[in-house]
Every structure is written in structure tokens, then in C-alpha cells.
Amino acid sequence: MSLTVYESPLSSNAQKVRFLLAELELAYESIEVAMFGVGTRSPEYLAINPFGLLPTLIDNDFVLYESNTILRYLAETKGGEELYxxxxxxxxxxxxxxxxxxxxxxxxxxxxxxxxxxxxxxxxxxxxxxxxxxxxxxxxxxxxxxxxxxxxxxxxxxxxxxxxxxxxxxxxxxxxxxxxxxxxxxxxxxxxxxxxxxxxxxxxxxxxxxxxxxxx
Ligand SMILES: N[C@@H](CCC(=O)N[C@@H](CS)C(=O)NCC(=O)O)C(=O)O
Missing domain, CATH: 1.20.1050.10 (Glutathione S-transferase Yfyf (Class Pi); Chain A, domain 2)
Structure with a gap:
């Protein structure tokens, strides 16, 4: 199982996802993307998340953005059913x-x-x-x-x-x-x-x- 999160330390929407990953004790690779349109508007990041917003989760080959959707997905699929x-x-x-x-x-x-x-x-x-x-x-x-x-x-x-x-x-x-x-x-x-x-x-x-x- 491989989980990757594109995030930034100051992003409140990324903080939500980090919190849940800590609750679920899931290891993941963190890729930091510079906020305020710096890294988030790069062609490489836009190819992953067309909104150019953080966070994005990649679960093996499944790419998911929108932080609350990510929370629901992680809770449903990674053993956090009681959290949702x-x-x-x-x-x-x-x-x-x-x-x-x-x-x-x-x-x-x-x-x-x-x-x-x-x-x-x-x-x-x-x-x-x-x-x-x-x-x-x-x-x-x-x-x-x-x-x-x-x-x-x-x-x-x-x-x-x-x-x-x-x-x-x-x-x-x-x-x-x-x-x-x-x-x-x-x-x-x-x-x-x-x-x-x-x-x-x-x-x-x-x-x-x-x-x-x-x-x-
Ligand atoms: N509805 C989106 C909003 C995401 C969002 O606004 N992320 C901010 C950081 S908290 C962002 O990436 N801003 C663009 C930037 O700083 O370049 C979600 O919940 O994931």
C-alpha cells in the first residue's frame, strides 16, 4: 500500500488530512508544494490537481483532491469506519x-x-x-x-x-x-x-x- 499526500505545513486543508492520517496511524509520503500560487500553479501540480489547490492524496494509482472528500475516503477505506x-x-x-x-x-x-x-x-x-x-x-x-x-x-x-x-x-x-x-x-x-x-x-x-x- 502506498499513500502520498501533496501538502504544505501551513495549509489548513492539508492539516485536516494529516490529522486523520495520524489518527489512523497510516504512514505516507509527504510532498511539499509551495503555496500562494508558487508550486500549486506549476504545470506538474496542475496535472495532478486541476484546481491547483492543496491537499491531494494519491492512494496507489488513485488520485483524490478536496480535503473533506479525502477524509471520507480514508475513513471508509483505511479502517476508520467508526470515524464516519x-x-x-x-x-x-x-x-x-x-x-x-x-x-x-x-x-x-x-x-x-x-x-x-x-x-x-x-x-x-x-x-x-x-x-x-x-x-x-x-x-x-x-x-x-x-x-x-x-x-x-x-x-x-x-x-x-x-x-x-x-x-x-x-x-x-x-x-x-x-x-x-x-x-x-x-x-x-x-x-x-x-x-x-x-x-x-x-x-x-x-x-x-x-x-x-x-x-x-
Ligand atoms: N476545497 C478545497 C480547498 C483547498 C484550498 O483552498 N487549499 C489552499 C490551501 S489551504 C490552497 O491550496 N491554496 C492555493 C495556494 O496557496 O496556492 C479543499 O478542501 O481541499
Whole structure:
């Protein structure tokens, strides 16, 4: 069996996949591709992943991109069935958290990450604009808080640990690094605390980004 992952240490979507591979104790070859359009737009990489995005998994001769699809595939095929339950209702719970992340939270939080971590926009800083974006993130977090099960269910995204947790860990980590205030979201705070200290995450998460906090 040969597994290869095209990735970058700072890619949140690659971090999801590394986390699951650590959970499954699977060895793989890591091929680092430079982000921000450097290696990702090279003809060699575009021949593997036509979107020019990270990560891409190669399982023998099977090429797969889209990080959440990779999580589902690995869970289904590499002994992680309990991480992606078969029962339709339990599976729907995991899928919902994957979709909330990809369809609601990521579009809202990505502009904040660009401003706090990537020094965007260059040269000037609009703190009011950042506060509006942050409020939009917090509204989505209200939904997450209401969706999370009671802590007694296991403390993870749907209770027991699942691929939804692998998917959310990089974004929760950035929320913590950005010092977002979780005081109105106690279940999210407890979830992040438990998830971000899980040994497989700590081992696989990769380096931190450099943060710039809003002035005033
Ligand atoms: N929907 C894709 C998004 C992948 C994505 O946006 N990857 C980023 C890194 S996290 C990337 O490769 N950006 C292009 C670049 O930096 O050149 C997935 O989940 O795999």
C-alpha cells in the first residue's frame, strides 16, 4: 500500500488530512508544494490537481483532491469506519458539521484570517471592517454552539471523535490563535480545548501562523 499526500505545513486543508492520517496511524509520503500560487500553479501540480489547490492524496494509482472528500475516503477505506458512522442519522450529523465548516464558517472566517495572518490588505488597516467580519463569524459560531451536543455526549463535534473533528481542528486552532472570544460559546470553548490537545493533533498540526491583532 502506498499513500502520498501533496501538502504544505501551513495549509489548513492539508492539516485536516494529516490529522486523520495520524489518527489512523497510516504512514505516507509527504510532498511539499509551495503555496500562494508558487508550486500549486506549476504545470506538474496542475496535472495532478486541476484546481491547483492543496491537499491531494494519491492512494496507489488513485488520485483524490478536496480535503473533506479525502477524509471520507480514508475513513471508509483505511479502517476508520467508526470515524464516519454508517447509520444514516449519525452520518448526517457528521456531514452537517463538515458542511457547516465548508459552506458557512470558512467563507466567513477566511477574510478575517487573511487580515490577521496574511497582512491583507497591504499598507492600510480597517479595524471597523475587521470587527464586522468578526461579528459575522460570531453569528455562525452561535449556530455551531446550538448544534453541538451536550458535553456529556463525548465532547467532540457530534459526541464521539469523528472526521468532522479532523476537519474543524485547523479552523478552531486559528480561532484560538486569533484570540476570538468564546465566552458566549461555552460548548465551542470546551470542544476546542479538548480537540486541540488531542495527541494526534498536537503531533500533526504543523507550525503556527504569525498573528497581527487589531489596534485599539
Ligand atoms: N476545497 C478545497 C480547498 C483547498 C484550498 O483552498 N487549499 C489552499 C490551501 S489551504 C490552497 O491550496 N491554496 C492555493 C495556494 O496557496 O496556492 C479543499 O478542501 O481541499
Amino acid at each position: 458512522p454508517r447509520s444514516p442519522r449519525l452520518r448526517a450529523g457528521v456531514d452537517r458539521m463538515l458542511d457547516v465548516l465548508g459552506c458557512t464558517m470558512r467563507p466567513r472566517i477566511a477574510p478575517l484570517e487573511r487580515r490577521r495572518f496574511a497582512n491583507f490588505p497591504h499598507g492600510h488597516r480597517d479595524v471597523d471592517d475587521e470587527r464586522k467580519i468578526e461579528a459575522n463569524v460570531m453569528n455562525a459560531l452561535d449556530g455551531v454552539e446550538a448544534t453541538l451536543p451536550p458535553e456529556s455526549a463525548g465532547g467532540y463535534a457530534t459526541g464521539p471523535f469523528s472526521i468532522a473533528d479532523c476537519a474543524w481542528a485547523p479552523t478552531l486552532r486559528r480561532m484560538v490563535e486569533m484570540e476570538l472570544d468564546f465566552s458566549a460559546h461555552p460548548k465551542v470553548a470546551a470542544w476546542a480545548a479538548q480537540l486541540l490537545t488531542r495527541p494526534t493533533w498536537v503531533r500533526s498540526k504543523g507550525p503556527e501562523l504569525e498573528l497581527r491583532l487589531p489596534e485599539g
